[in-house]
Structure formats: structure tokens, C-alpha cells
Amino acid sequence: MKPVLELKNLQTQFETRSGIVRAVDGVSYHVNHGETLGVVGESGCGKSVTSLSVLRLIPNPPGKIVGGSVMFEGEDLTQVPDHLIRNIRGKEISMIFQEPMTSLNPMMTVGNQISEPLIRHLGLSKKDALDRAREMLDLVQIPDSKSWLSGYPHQMSGGMRQRVMIAMALACDPKVLIADEPTTALDVTIQGQILILIKELQEKLGTAVIMITHDLGVVAEVADRVVVMYAGRKVEEADIHTLFERPRHPYTVRLMTAIPRLDRIAAANGAPERLTEIPGTVPLLSELRSGCAFFDRCAFASEQCGKEAPVLEEKSRGHWAACWNEAPFQ
Amino acid sequence: MLTTVILRRLLFSFPTILGVATLAFLLGHMSPGDPAIAAMGLDLDGESMIDPDELARVREELGLNKPLIVQYLQWIGNALQGDFGTSYVSSTEVSEMVFEALPTTMLLLVLTMSTAIISGMALGIVSAVFRGRSMDYVARMIAIIGVSTPTFWFALVLMLTFAFAIPIFPMNGPVSEHGLIAMALPTLAIALHPAALIARMTRSSMLEVLSQDMIRTAAAKGLGKWRVFMVHGLRNAINPVITVIGFQFANLMGGAVAVEFIFSLPGLGSLLIEGIYEKDILLIQGAVLVIGVAFALSNLIVDLLYMVIDPRIRV
Numbered sequence: 001m002k003p004v005l006e007l008k009n010l011q012t013q014f015e016t017r018s019g020i021v022r023a024v025d026g027v028s029y030h031v032n033h034g035e036t037l038g039v040v041g042e043s044g045c046g047k048s049v050t051s052l053s054v055l056r057l058i059p060n061p062p063g064k065i066v067g068g069s070v071m072f073e074g075e076d077l078t079q080v081p082d083h084l085i086r087n088i089r090g091k092e093i094s095m096i097f098q099e100p101m102t103s104l105n106p107m108m109t110v111g112n113q114i115s116e117p118l119i120r121h122l123g124l125s126k127k128d129a130l131d132r133a134r135e136m137l138d139l140v141q142i143p144d145s146k147s148w149l150s151g152y153p154h155q156m157s158g159g160m161r162q163r164v165m166i167a168m169a170l171a172c173d174p175k176v177l178i179a180d181e182p183t184t185a186l187d188v189t190i191q192g193q194i195l196i197l198i199k200e201l202q203e204k205l206g207t208a209v210i211m212i213t214h215d216l217g218v219v220a221e222v223a224d225r226v227v228v229m230y231a232g233r234k235v236e237e238a239d240i241h242t243l244f245e246r247p248r249h250p251y252t253v254r255l256m257t258a259i260p261r262l263d264r265i266a267a268a269n270g271a272p273e274r275l276t277e278i279p280g281t282v283p284l285l286s287e288l289r290s291g292c293a294f295f296d297r298c299a300f301a302s303e304q305c306g307k308e309a310p311v312l313e314e315k316s317r318g319h320w321a322a323c324w325n326e327a328p329f330q
Numbered sequence: 331m332l333t334t335v336i337l338r339r340l341l342f343s344f345p346t347i348l349g350v351a352t353l354a355f356l357l358g359h360m361s362p363g364d365p366a367i368a369a370m371g372l373d374l375d376g377e378s379m380i381d382p383d384e385l386a387r388v389r390e391e392l393g394l395n396k397p398l399i400v401q402y403l404q405w406i407g408n409a410l411q412g413d414f415g416t417s418y419v420s421s422t423e424v425s426e427m428v429f430e431a432l433p434t435t436m437l438l439l440v441l442t443m444s445t446a447i448i449s450g451m452a453l454g455i456v457s458a459v460f461r462g463r464s465m466d467y468v469a470r471m472i473a474i475i476g477v478s479t480p481t482f483w484f485a486l487v488l489m490l491t492f493a494f495a496i497p498i499f500p501m502n503g504p505v506s507e508h509g510l511i512a513m514a515l516p517t518l519a520i521a522l523h524p525a526a527l528i529a530r531m532t533r534s535s536m537l538e539v540l541s542q543d544m545i546r547t548a549a550a551k552g553l554g555k556w557r558v559f560m561v562h563g564l565r566n567a568i569n570p571v572i573t574v575i576g577f578q579f580a581n582l583m584g585g586a587v588a589v590e591f592i593f594s595l596p597g598l599g600s601l602l603i604e605g606i607y608e609k610d611i612l613l614i615q616g617a618v619l620v621i622g623v624a625f626a627l628s629n630l631i632v633d634l635l636y637m638v639i640d641p642r643i644r645v
Contacts, residue, residue: 057549089552097550102543106642107565117551152641168551 003030004072004208005054005093005176011067012046012053021285023049025232026068031176036202036209038223038240040216040255044282046232047212051178053078055089072176091121094169098181100161104153110137111149114168121172136167140197159190163197170201177202178210183218195221216255220244228252231293232285234312238319248321250298254278292324300325332637339633343626350622351409355402357618358611366394368609369418392418405615414616419608424616427601432620434504435597438586439579441517442524447575450525454532454571459559461537469529476526481585485519485592502594516593520585524578531574535567542566568639576632583621 012024024046031037039047052058054070054077070077072092077085097103105113114136115129124132130149137145140163153161162182169177179198183191199222202209211222219226219240226243228236228251236249247253257276280297292298292305304324312322358365366389367380389395393404408415414424457469492515493501499515500508539545540563548562587599594600598617605613637643 055550057546086552086554089550091552095550097543097547099543103547105544105548105562105566107640108562109641116548116553120552120554154642165547168547 002032004033005210006030006071007050007054007068008071009068010050010053010065010070010078012049012058012063012065015062015064022232023063023285024053027229027232027234028068029227029234029237031208031210033175033208034202034206035225036199036211036223038219038226039210039212039229040214040219040226041229042214042278042282044285045229046285047229048180050229051095051180051210051212054178055093055095056085057089057095087121090117090169090174091172092174093176093178094172094174095178095180096162096165096169096182098184100158100165100185103165104161106153109150109152110156110164113153114164114171117168117172132171133167136171137164139170139201140164140167142167158186159194162186162190162194166194166197166201170205170207173205174207176208176210178212180212181214182211184213184215191218198222216259228255231283233293233322234320235294235323236319236321238321242316242319246316246319248315248319249294249323250300250325251278251294254297292322332634335637336630336634339630343630346626347619347623348406350626351406351615351619352402354615354618354622355405358615359398359401361609361611363609365418365609365611366392405612409616409619414619415612417610417613419610419613424612427613428598428616428620431596431598431601431617434595435586435590435599437505438513438516438520438590438595438597439582441513442520442582442586443575443578445517445521446524446528446578449521450528451532451571453525453529455536455559455564457529457533458536458540458563470533473526473529473533476522477530479522481520481523482588482592484522485516485589488515488519489592502592504594504596512593512595516589516595519589519592520582523585524575524582527574527578528571531571532567535570536563539563539567565639569636572632572635572639576629579628580625583625 006028007030008028009026010024010028011022011026014021014023027046027050029037029039039050041047049058049063053065056065056077058065065078068078072088077088080088104110111130111133114133115124115126118124118129118132119126122129134145134149137148142148142160142163148156153164156164166182177198182198183194186194195218198209198211201207209222211218213219223240225239226237227234228243228249230251236243236247236252238248243252244256247256254276255278258278260275278297283293283296290309291307292301292310295301295305298305302324308324310322310324312320315321366385369392370380370385370388386395393401396404405415412425414428416422417424417427420427453469453473457466457473460466489501493499500512503512505512536559540559544566545558545562548558553562583599586597587602589595590597590599591603598621602614602617602621604610605617
């Protein structure tokens with residue numbers, strides 16, 4: 001299958017007072033038509049910056065894409081002129097963000113906000129755009145869509161606002177939807193609803209989805225393939241079943257053991273079990289050592305790991321990992 | 331709905347106006363000098379040469395011998411009906427004098443406000459959009475100079491430069507004599523300070539809004555740069571700017587008094603200064619009261635503007 005969007009060796013840097021921070025350090029991944037790619041990692045591992053770099057939404061200064069490419073329909077998005085990238089934003093590739101409370105404009109009606117990309121990209125009249133906006137509100141299952149067209153974001157709950165964000169992002173029927181932690185700010189029941197909604201719409205519209213999250217539970221629910229990121233790099237990539245069955249990077253393993261499991265609690269007759277956490281924190285990107293970035297937190301680290309950074313290797317078909325350890329972990 | 335709000339706000343501004351009226355009355359009566367002497371058309375220094383009987387007669391005639399509280403109630407009762415009394419000095423109705431002067435001041439204020447708002451906001455927006463670049467530094471420099479320049483001094487400098495040294499504008503005199511061009515220099519003189527303040531507030535408010543998530547959302551929709559700045563940015567940044575504009579109204583009146591006098595424009599300011607010179611307390615009271623009412627109204631307009639602009643404050 002030919003990928004619809006492909007990142008090759010993407011590098012994004014920030015200039016800070018304590019020096020240059022390589023937030024994205026040579027990341028490559030792709031997403032196919034109709035597929036959901038999960039991108040997982042702790043806060044600060046560069047997953048959001050990677051996705052913002054795709055549409056060049058990194059504030060510059062201080063951020064800058066310094067290398068690599070983002071291929072979409074034969075064009076490198078890191079190189080196209082500004083007015084062309086604006087034709088792609090919201091039309092070919094859309095984004096939804098983490099904070100539904102602050103991501104909508106409080107001064108503008110919901111209908112007008114959904115209409116904006118329709119007027120901009122499809123050249124619809126204001127009236128046609130509002131009609132289409134109403135269809136979109138129906139599509140994201142907001143009841144009483146007609147009256148919500150003239151409603152304002154502050155009258156809505158967080159879940160409804162995220163639905164509006166999704167309606168807005170999908171209004172022009174984009175080929176790729178980048179969802180940057182779309183459920184993180186919502187409570188658990190609403191999280192589930194939003195994930196199901198995204199999945200349903202994806203099946204209906206055939207959109208490719210890049211789902212960025214720190215929550216492996218979310219990934220397990222929606223993703224076909226997963227990329228695990230750590231300290232600005234991709235450390236593992238595999239299809240969802242392989243990843244959960246045979247993780248090849250210690251970081252992935254630790255992320256999995258940090259998820260509470262109902263079967264374990266049941267096995268222990270409801271006795272609370274202490275969750276294992278990953279010791280330490282993500283290293284400051286401005287203070288990266290030589291060798292593997294996960295070295296300090298890894299239980300399997302050898303001397304080689306401290307000296308030499310592991311390269312990304314195909315451990316089995318379609319399963320890539322950057323780790324010197326050869327044996328799979330259990 | 332909106333009419334209820336307007337009526338309620340009008341009701342609330344009534345105590346303010348009453349307070350202004352009371353202060354105006356007290357200030358007039360507490361300031362040194364005897365209004366009765368002024369009414370007799372005598373220089374205030376000539377007190378010793380006045381015939382005491384004559385003075386008492388004038389006092390009685392003008393009602394100045396009555397207790398202060400009685401004078402106060404009488405004046406305020408009449409003022410509420412639009413009657414500010416008859417000037418002791420010029421024997422003209424004060425309301426007539428005030429309403430004759432009002433159009434000049436209103437015109438000056440409208441011109442000044444428009445100039446200040448347009449140039450101030452333009453400066454602030456440019457400054458915010460080109461943050462950290464040379465345009466920003468130039469705009470901020472202009473704003474700092476504007477904030478720290480005294481209005482009366484700037485008025486004199488403008489007059490010396492553009493009416494005297496390079497005579498493109500009339501030196502002084504009313505609109506009836508020169509046409510609208512008579513307003514050019516006074517408008518510039520008064521507008522500088524509020525324009526600078528508006529520019530500074532626009533800049534900081536815009537910068538705050540431009541760093542918010544919704545701006546990223548707007549950009550992610552593929553909207554053009556200026557649509558993001560103006561429709562999404564400015565619209566959200568405007569509230570604090572309106573607050574500043576509202577406050578400027580009070581400062582503006584102060585500036586207008588001095589500038590009208592400097593450029594000999596027959597407005598409320600000139601009238602007020604004339605009243606003070608001649609110890610014409612009814613004229614002072616009338617003029618101050620009208621200015622106070624205008625100020626209260628401007629506050630009302632600001633509050634209503636908030637409601638029109640921000641859907642979250644609508645009731």
C-alpha cells in the first residue's frame with residue numbers, strides 16, 4: 001500500500017536560552033489510506049512537535065524544521081511556499097488538539113467556526129457553508145444541531161467542544177486527520193465516546209488518522225500500527241498485535257507494565273497491586289548524553305548502551321526497534 | 331433585553347452624576363473670592379472700596395445670603411430640569427452658554443477619539459504582529475514618546491511648528507472662521523496621549539491572545555495570516571482596549587480644556603476657564619456638570635460595547 005503521508009528523518013529544533021533543543025531528532029513514519037497510526041510516548045518525547053511540524057504550525061522563532069521531509073502527494077511539505085501549505089491545512093490534512101476548552105474561538109459562533117474552512121477551501125457561500133456545518137454537527141452526533149449553529153463554545157461541555165473540533169477538522173473531508181491527544185482533557189466516559197466517534201467517522205470517510213497519545217489504552221483501542229517515541233526519536237514501530245505481544249524495546253515494555261490491569265487485580269482477589277512506574281524522568285533534550293537516551297532508566301542496559309546509541313533495526317517483518325538487546329522481552 | 335440593561339445602567343449612573351453635581355457645587359462655593367463681588371463687575375482686589383450695603387443687596391438679589399443647603403437644593407432642582415441658572419457675570423443663561431459651546435467640544439472629542447483609536451490600534455497591531463522586529467521597536471518608541479509627552483506642551487509645539495514656522499494650519503480660531511482645518515492641530519495635540527496608551531494596550535493584549543490555542547486552531551484551518559490576526563486575534567484582544575478607550579475619555583476632557591484655550595476654540599473648556607477667571611460659579615458648575623454627565627454616558631457606552639462584542643457577557 002502506498003502511504004498517504006510520509007515523514008522521513010524529520011528534524012525540528014528549538015532555540016532556547018540553554019542551547020539548541022532537538023525536539024524531533026530524525027523521526028520517520030508513515031500512514032496509509034484509511035489506517036490509524038498510534039504515536040505513543042511520555043510528555044516531552046516530541047510526539048506533538050512532530051505532528052505540528054507536518055503542517056508547519058511550530059512557532060518560529062524559536063522552533064524550526066532543520067532537516068528531513070514530509071511527503072504528501074508527491075510534495076515535500078517542509079519546502080512548499082507558505083500560501084500552498086495554507087491550502088493543505090484544514091483541507092488535505094486536518095488537526096484536532098488536546099484542549100477543547102481553549103482551542104475554539106470564544107467570540108465566534110460554532111456555525112461560523114465550522115464554516116470558515118469550507119468557505120476558505122471549497123469556496124462555498126456563507127449559507128451553503130452553514131448548511132454543511134449543520135450536517136457536520138449531525139455527523140459528530142451533536143443533538144439539536146440547527147440551534148447549536150448560532151451557539152457559542154462557552155455554552156458547551158468539553159466533550160461537545162471536542163466534537164465541534166472534530167466536525168471542523170473533517171468538514172473539508174481531509175485525507176489525513178492528526179489527533180493530538182484528543183481525549184486527554186476529557187473524563188473517562190467521554191474519552192471512550194470520542195474515540196468511538198473518531199473510529200466510526202474514519203470508517204465512514206476513509207480518512208487516515210494519526211492518533212497521538214501518552215495512553216497505551218487509547219492506542220490499543222483505535223490503532224492499527226504503533227510508533228513509540230522517546231526523547232525525540234522513534235524507538236519502536238510495529239503493528240498493534242505484534243507490539244502488545246512481543247515488544248522489542250524496554251521503554252515500550254515499561255510503558256505497558258505501568259497500565260493497571262483488571263485481570264491481575266482479579267487474580268489477586270481484589271487486593272490492590274502496586275503499579276510499577278518507570279524510574280526517573282525523560283532526560284532534558286538539551287542535555288542528551290551519548291549512547292542510548294533510555295540508558296539511565298533501563299533495567300537491561302549494558303556497557304555498550306552507554307557508549308553507543310542503538311540504531312533502528314527491523315527485528316522481524318514490519319517490526320522495528322532501536323535497542324542493542326536481541327532477545328524479545330516478556 | 332438590551333433595553334432593560336440600558337435602563338438599569340442609566341439608573342446606576344444617576345448617583346454618579348448627582349455626586350459630580352454636588353462636588354461641582356461645593357468646589358464653586360469653597361474656592362476663594364466672593365461671587366457677589368464678581369457679579370458686581372469689580373476686580374476681586376477692590377474689595378475694600380465696596381459699599382457694604384450695596385454688596386448685601388447684590389447678595390440678597392442673587393440668593394447668596396441663603397444657607398448653603400438651600401442654595402444647593404435650589405440649584406440641583408433647577409439643574410435637573412436643565413436650568414443651570416443665569417450667569418452673575420454676563421447675565422446670560424448658563425445652559426445657553428454651555429449648549430452653544432458643546433458642539434465645538436463634541437466635534438473635537440469625536441475627531442480626537444477617532445484619530446486616537448485608529449492610529450493607536452494600527453500601531454499596536456503592527457507592533458504585535460511584527461513582534462521583536464524593527465517595526466515593533468519603532469512603534470513602541472512612538473508609543474513611549476506619546477505617553478510621556480504633556481498635552482499642553484505638545485499643543486504649543488504643534489502650533490509653533492505647523493502654524494507659525496511652517497504656516498500650513500491656522501494659528502487659532504474657531505471652525506466657523508477657518509473651516510474644519512481649525513480642528514487639525516488641536517485634534518493631533520489631544521490625540522497623541524490616548525493613541526499611545528491604546529497602542530500599548532493593543533500590543534500587549536494581542537500578544538497574549540496570539541499565543542493562545544485557538545490561534546493555532548485558526549492557522550490549522552488554513553486561514554490566511556491576516557484573517558487569523560484580525561478575525562481571531564484582534565476580536566479576542568479588543569476588550570481591554572475598549573476599557574482603556576473608556577478611561578481615556580476623562581483624560582481627554584482634561585486635555586481638551588487646555589487645548590481649546592491654547593487654540594482659542596469656543597468650546598466647553600474655554601468656557602470653563604473663562605468661568606474660573608471671572609469667578610462665575612454658576613457657569614463653572616454648569617460646565618462641570620455637563621462634562622460629568624458626558625463621562626458617565628461614555629462609561630455606559632463602554633459597558634454596552636462589551637456586551638455587543640463578547641457573547642460571554644451577554645445576559
